[in-house]
Amino acid sequence: MTAQFIAPIPLASHLSAARITAFAGHRAEQCRIEVVAETGSTNADLLARIAGGVHSRTLNALTAPTLLVAQTQTAGRGRAGRTWLTAPSAALTFSLAWPFAAPLQALVGLPLAVGATIAEILADFGVEVQLKWPNDVLHKGRKLAGILIETATAPDRQLWAVIGIGINLAMPQQLQEQIGRPAANLPLPAAQDRELLLGSLLSGLAQNMRQFESEGLAAFVERWNRLHAFAGQQVLILDQGKTLHEGRALGIDQIGRLLLQTDAGDSPLAIMAGDISLRPKEG
Template sequence: MNAAAIGLASGTQVAVEVVAETGSTNADLLARAPALAGPTLLIAEHQSAGRGRAGRSWLSAPGDSLTFSLAWKFDLPLQQLAGLPLAVGVALAEALAACGVQVQLKWPNDMLKDGSKLAGVLIETQAASGGGIWAIIGVGMNLRMPDDLEQRIGRSVAAAPWLAQMDRDALMAALLASLARTLAEFRQSRFRAFSARWNRLHAWQGRLVSILDNGAVLHEGTAAGVDDEGRLLLDCAEGRITVLAGDVSLRTREA
């Protein structure tokens, strides 16, 4: 992948870097955050120690996925970043739709294609010197899914062969442009600017679901979308409740 071509085609002022291999692009940018001069996109052709939410691993094969992280500084208190992973999901989904691939969103940080996971988002934060917060937005997206890798993952995983045929630089530029627009809008309006858009893409709207934490069922009910803070709305026997993002997994009750 060509960093200069991606930056130019995206039309953004984001510094773009490409490395052949690293352990984790998120870990790399977190370590470098104090010295970053501005928004920075780090793309790895291969990521050997990718991380997902709640300490899970993100497995990928060289050339068969996109793995990248975007460092973006917010002059906001940490609590006002609630909903950011969901806004990022909207940005990615809208960019893919423009490329001809329709996806849906699963609360709080997954993209689904044909009911299986296509991509995940991991956001980590670090206080910036002089004030503000660096958000390190990590994305792993499957393009092709070799059978042996799917066996290692241990569940059905989506792929997007159409995206795999696209020019990688053009695809990455489209994703970066959408992310930059989204993060600028989030800075101004927070998640309330995205809640309706997220709900239109909600994979499990109206479905019976269970909220799990470390395998224990916390709540069961009907998924009713998200509110303007990015909290999941769940219609339970006792009425509507809100569920905060965190180490909570959503599973269809049928599963």
């Protein structure tokens, strides 16, 4: 199915691409930064532009890493086709399209590297977070941010990863009730200057995407495991609400699988992400 592109509404005064660029610094000097007021999905927009290729007359094709920031997303997506629910100004929603000179299979574990990057940048802003396998960022046990990575190959055969990130800023109570579980908000000091935060995130992501391309997930395994929210805890691995496995979460291995110590054997069970989810065991 061909990706559908809906022209986003330009954002005049809320966020400045120039300020984000200035805060990002030299690490992101090759990156384009675009800001819009509203769009359906920043991931979908970038994927459509990749599919259009450099000869497309209707789309602004990508020729360099591109950060697309939206004040509001009306059709945001989460993992496994889930809807990312938000409200105007309730979240920081953006996507980074990054070209990789590597085969698709080399991008296994990329969400974990991105999660570690977000956590490290937020720590610089005084926000301590933990990571929930495979793609959530938690603050005080509640979901603060989510990651959705999609890949596409352009007509010129260039492989791109589109890294979608949503960070809660001020989640209304009504929306939390609609989601069905409590969510965390970014503490006010870190949320006050969104352009500084975005610039810092882009700088960290640009640096770490280059490291991931050259060193793979191995460069991030220890960093992720230090931030593991459920290390040593009993957890359930679920598929559409059905428990597949139960055991003690140990951490991730060199290709991003969750290692689970079960009662079934001496060797840990290695769990691939897929569409499954993790929950701490109650009681």
